[in-house]
Amino acid sequence: MTLTRTFNLCSRRLFSTKPNDYDLIVIGGGSGGLSCSKMAASLGAKVALVDAVEPTPSGVTWGIGGTCANVGCIPKKLMHHAAIVGKEISHAEAYGWLGVKKPDHHWHTLAKVVNDRIRANNWIYRVQLNEKGIKYINAFAKFVDKNEVHTTAMDKKKTERLLRAPKIVIATGLRPRYPNIEGAELGVTSDDLFSLPYAPGKTLVVGASYVALESAGLLADLGYEVHLMIRSIPLKGFDRDCVNKIVQNLKAHGVNIRWSEEVKEVSIENNRKKVNFKNAETGKDSSEDLYDTIIWAMGRDPNVKTLGLKDAHVQTSARSGRILADEFDRTTTEGIYAIGDVVEGRPELTPAAIRAGQLLAQRMFGGSKEITEYEKIATTVFTPLELSCVGMTEEQAVAAHGAENIEVYHSYFTPFEFIVPQDKDSEQCYLKVICMRSSPQEVLGLHFVGPNAAEVMQGFAVAFRKGLTYKDIVDTVAIHPCSAEEFVRLVVTKRSGLDPKVAGCCG
Ligand code: FAD
Numbered sequence: 001m002t003l004t005r006t007f008n009l010c011s012r013r014l015f016s017t018k019p020n021d022y023d024l025i026v027i028g029g030g031s032g033g034l035s036c037s038k039m040a041a042s043l044g045a046k047v048a049l050v051d052a053v054e055p056t057p058s059g060v061t062w063g064i065g066g067t068c069a070n071v072g073c074i075p076k077k078l079m080h081h082a083a084i085v086g087k088e089i090s091h092a093e094a095y096g097w098l099g100v101k102k103p104d105h106h107w108h109t110l111a112k113v114v115n116d117r118i119r120a121n122n123w124i125y126r127v128q129l130n131e132k133g134i135k136y137i138n139a140f141a142k143f144v145d146k147n148e149v150h151t152t153a154m155d156k157k158k159t160e161r162l163l164r165a166p167k168i169v170i171a172t173g174l175r176p177r178y179p180n181i182e183g184a185e186l187g188v189t190s191d192d193l194f195s196l197p198y199a200p201g202k203t204l205v206v207g208a209s210y211v212a213l214e215s216a217g218l219l220a221d222l223g224y225e226v227h228l229m230i231r232s233i234p235l236k237g238f239d240r241d242c243v244n245k246i247v248q249n250l251k252a253h254g255v256n257i258r259w260s261e262e263v264k265e266v267s268i269e270n271n272r273k274k275v276n277f278k279n280a281e282t283g284k285d286s287s288e289d290l291y292d293t294i295i296w297a298m299g300r301d302p303n304v305k306t307l308g309l310k311d312a313h314v315q316t317s318a319r320s321g322r323i324l325a326d327e328f329d330r331t332t333t334e335g336i337y338a339i340g341d342v343v344e345g346r347p348e349l350t351p352a353a354i355r356a357g358q359l360l361a362q363r364m365f366g367g368s369k370e371i372t373e374y375e376k377i378a379t380t381v382f383t384p385l386e387l388s389c390v391g392m393t394e395e396q397a398v399a400a401h402g403a404e405n406i407e408v409y410h411s412y413f414t415p416f417e418f419i420v421p422q423d424k425d426s427e428q429c430y431l432k433v434i435c436m437r438s439s440p441q442e443v444l445g446l447h448f449v450g451p452n453a454a455e456v457m458q459g460f461a462v463a464f465r466k467g468l469t470y471k472d473i474v475d476t477v478a479i480h481p482c483s484a485e486e487f488v489r490l491v492v493t494k495r496s497g498l499d500p501k502v503a504g505c506c507g
């Protein structure tokens with residue numbers, strides 16, 4: 001008898017009484033699971049939401065809300081803002097605020113205030129679920145078969161339950177990946193960073209995507225020595241001109257970049273972490289250094305290992321382990337759906353998971369046929385200067401249409417808030433619109449590097465979805481003075497070879 005069958009029989013024996021019946025069971029209480037449960041309940045469905053968190057190797061755990069609310073977007077953005085506040089203080093004197101001392105940052109105060117905020121949000125989620133009549137079960141879920149789920153509670157008694165529903169949604173998300181090397185356990189991940197019980201000190205950040213660059217940027221701005229290890233290409237898939245500006249800006253903020261290296265092993269020396277590096281191409285030993293903190297930011301793996309997917313015949317991708325689902329979020333098993341980060345090929349972004357959850361619930365219980373569009377989604381990297389974009393990069397537009405068929409309008413600009421303090425960050429503030437060359441010059445992509453980039457891009461993303469053209473942009477009368485108006489002032493094409501540095505501002 002296989003282990004799986006043993007488990008199934010045991011669960012049935014444990015629960016001689018009938019399982020609790022629901023219209024919908026949602027596994028995972030993050031952005032996707034919460035939005036799906038709430039929408040389904042408001043459409044009249046009887047819903048059970050099962051959510052639990054596996055503690056990190058150092059024992060960090062958190063409440064309902066998933067990655068975004070606990071160890072992702074929210075703590076990251078609060079810490080990003082804390083870094084911006086430090087910069088604003090350094091600008092104060094230029095505006096006549098005399099006597100403002102050079103700020104000295106206190107990590108514990110920040111970590112506490114961030115985590116207090118998170119706990120308040122956890123509470124709000126629980127209240128919302130209660131108000132909507134959703135049964136919240138703080139437990140790990142495992143499929144028994146395609147309609148039944150066994151749950152083991154997080155409480156001391158490890159209370160077990162059997163739940164049954166004709167529809168089950170998997171929204172279990174991802175967790176950070178650790179490298180398979182000696183001493184990997186001496187590093188932490190973004191799951192630990194925002195509640196780190198000690199000031200990070202000299203930090204090595206390993207990785208070159210969103211999490212790595214955002215963590216490196218905010219830690220450097222909070223005053224820590226940061227080394228960022230990039231083994232190949234930073235921010236793959238983003239516009240290269242813009243990424244180059246972000247990398248230059250990180251360096252200007254004091255981030256030391258270790259190019260083309262990988263970590264070979266980590267050990268302890270004098271209570272610090274000794275890292276041995278190797279060349280990423282040759283594999284030969286390159287150098288070593290001592291750090292107080294190492295952050296692995298090397299991508300994320302799906303939370304599926306203990307879900308019992310085989311018992312429900314739900315297939316996963318051989319490449320990534322993520323769940324396979326179609327555009328209607330249907331897995332390979334009828335009645336079982338999957339949404340959010342855990343699904344192969346989906347953008348790993350909170351708003352995408354939220355939208356998928358809401359629309360799935362509307363299709364299941366509201367008679368809707370609408371599916372989530374994953375094209376034309378805007379995104380922002382919250383580095384010290386933010387990078388926000390929607391649509392194609394210049395490289396993608398060239399590959400899709402040919403360089404001769406596209407027009408690239410671009411410009412450097414000086415954000416208003418950088419003028420008086422003569423902030424050097426203005427050297428990397430840059431924006432770009434890529435469009436078709438022939439009339440009506442349909443816009444293919446918009447890119448913005450500067451402060452508040454996310455705020456600038458959100459409105460343009462709405463217009464972009466509706467088929468924005470270059471003429472629409474430049475025919476729009478600007479809001480003055482602000483950074484977003486630089487889009488409607490764009491006239492210099494790359495093809496012209498003219499200097500894209502803007503000279504004047506008011507005429
Ligand atoms: P999750 O939010 O991860 O929720 C899954 C839940 O399921 C978790 O609570 C998990 O513990 C639980 N679970 C797993 N297995 C089981 C089980 N067997 N039983 C019960 N429960 C289980 N996105 C943005 O749009 N903007 C940002 O600024 C941004 N910043 C980020 C910063 C960081 C550091 C990280 C790591 C991510 C960030 N993201 C950001 C991405 C965003 O957090 C995710 O895309 C989003 O949280 C995905 O939601 P989800 O519902 O798919 O999964």
Ligand code: NDP
Nearest residue numbers: 207208209210211212231232297298299348349380381382
């Ligand atoms: P990604 O999956 O985007 O990228 C992984 C990075 O780790 C790559 O740069 C990769 O480099 C590097 N890497 C992998 N293995 C190694 C190794 N052994 N040594 C060194 N480097 C390595 O990872 P993230 O965790 O940063 O982000 C996950 C997702 O979360 C993002 O795609 C994004 O959708 C979401 N997110 C969104 C945010 C936002 O909206 N602001 C913020 C944070 C996360 P290589 O290219 O060489 O393989």
